Amino acid sequence: MSVVIVGAGALGMLYGGLLAAAGVQVVFWTRTSGQAELLRKQGLMIESADGGAATTISPDKFAARSLEERGMTLGGDPEWVFLTVKQRHIDDKLLDAVRNLMGTETKIVAFQNGVGHIDKLRQVFPGLRVYAAITTEGAKRTSPRTVVRAGLGETKIGIPKGPAMHEADHSDVELDSEAEKSGESLIMLLAKAGFPAFLSNDIDKDIYRKLLINAVINPLTALLRIPNGELLAAKQREELMLMLCREGELVYRTYGIPYDPDMFEVIASVCRSTSGNLSSMLKDVLEGAPTEIDYINGRLVEMARAANVQIPVHETVWRLVRALPLSGDIKL
Ligand SMILES: NC(=O)C1=CN([C@@H]2O[C@H](COP(=O)(O)OP(=O)(O)OC[C@H]3O[C@@H](n4cnc5c(N)ncnc54)[C@H](OP(=O)(O)O)[C@@H]3O)[C@@H](O)[C@H]2O)C=CC1
Ligand SMILES: CC(C)(CO)C(=O)C(=O)O
Structure with a gap:
């Protein structure tokens, strides 16, 4: 079984690194040749937030290439492509x-938060099975x-229905047997x-559940510049x-998208279980990087309109x- 990781960022290195450590044939595909070279020379490291032992993955356990080295062959016919770039x-x-x-035989698994990417992938790869991964x-x-x-999160994998998810029928649909077999092997x-x-x-239900969790926690933590748990600390x-x-x-009601009856409590419990975390949107804002707001709240606004x-x-x-200054933009 071979896995190509497109985007050696946080999620890409975590999944690719631990798969490589488990003996899976992994190829990282980075944006820059500098990162690919560093990975090839020094390997990668996965540290745990609680100070537990780090896992070191030596360079002989995987391959790393970059978009800039596009001409290089990656070899073989990978079974899976994990898309771990941002939207x-x-x-x-x-x-x-x-x-x-x-x-x-290659299948794609898309790990992005928010919505929009699956439809895009389906348009570009018609007929291809695109799996979505929702991870905590x-x-x-x-x-x-x-x-x-x-910390240890859960990863759910499935094939979203319909070309536009929010127009899809959300009754339970069984995966066909081939998709189920591939999904199970993954x-x-x-x-x-x-x-x-x-x-x-x-x-789809998992995607939209996560979308609402992100649409509540992410912009508020990014605007207020507080860790997730602090959202519950003031009325x-x-x-x-x-x-x-x-x-x-x-x-969701307007589009017939199912949601948990106690959705607010679900979101509050995510704030409690990730209380010390900075949301991904706050991290982006602090790093002066563009956020995923357009694919989260922006999509809800689009659907509402x-x-x-x-x-x-x-x-x-x-x-x-969207209006937040990128860091360094403003000097007071
Ligand atoms: N981090 C997390 O815990 C979670 C993240 N997600 C979702 O997963 C997605 C990825 O997040 P995360 O890993 O945190 O993001 P990161 O920013 O850490 O990683 C994104 C990676 O994509 C790389 N990249 C960008 N463009 C290209 C390209 N053209 N070719 C190859 N690589 C490219 C970037 O390279 P470079 O740095 O060189 O620009 C970077 O390494 C997001 O949509 C996020 O919402 C979901 C759940 C949890
Ligand atoms: C669930 C949550 C809010 C955890 O921080 C997240 O997914 C994010 O930060 O993007």
Whole structure:
């Protein structure tokens, strides 16, 4: 079994590193030749947030190439391509490069938060099975060859339905037997590498559940510059969370997208279980990097507008996060 990791960032190094350590044939595909070279020379390291022993993966356990070295052959016909770049990185150039990697039996697994990417991948690769992975792993890249794993999360894998997920029928649909067989082999592979992983028959529900969790926690933590747990530490913050949650539920009801009856409690419990974490959006803001707001709150706003539904709090946080200065932009 071979796995190509497109994007050796936090998630890419975590999954690729532990798969390689478990003996799976892994090829990392980085953006820059500098990172690929560093990985080839020094290997990579996965540290644990609680100070436990780090896992070192030596360079003989994997291969690393870069987009800049596009001419180089990666060899073979990979069984899986894990797409672990951010949503905004999925552009025509990247998709062209991914196309060159695909063999006849290759399947893609997309790990992005938010929505939009699956439809894009389906348009570019018609007829190809695109799996979505929804994970509660928390990974942070601390150097081009080091990643910190916040704790053991769950990874759910499934094939989203319909070309546009929010227009899809959300009744339970069984995966066809071939897709199920492939999905199960991937789950076993991930389990071998130490990831608690499950096959989902309704990954759309998981995608939209995560979307609402992110659409409440991420913009508020990014705007208020606080760790996730601090959202519950003041009534005013909880009120904002509740408004975002209720507006999101309104959109979901409008489109017939199922959500947990106690969605607010689900979100609050994520704040508690990740209380010390900085959300990915806050990390992006602190690093001066573009955020994934367009693919999270932006998508909800788009859906609401298309259905003539008002979600003013999402609209406001979406605009505010988009308007945040990139670090260093403003000197006071
Ligand atoms: N980190 C986490 O814990 C979780 C992340 N996710 C989702 O997973 C996705 C990835 O997140 P994360 O790993 O944190 O992000 P990172 O920013 O750490 O990693 C993204 C990686 O993609 C690389 N990249 C960008 N463009 C290209 C390209 N053209 N070719 C090859 N590689 C490229 C970047 O390279 P470079 O740095 O050189 O630009 C970087 O290494 C996001 O959508 C996020 O929402 C979901 C759940 C948890
Ligand atoms: C669940 C949460 C909010 C954890 O930090 C997350 O997925 C993120 O930060 O993007």
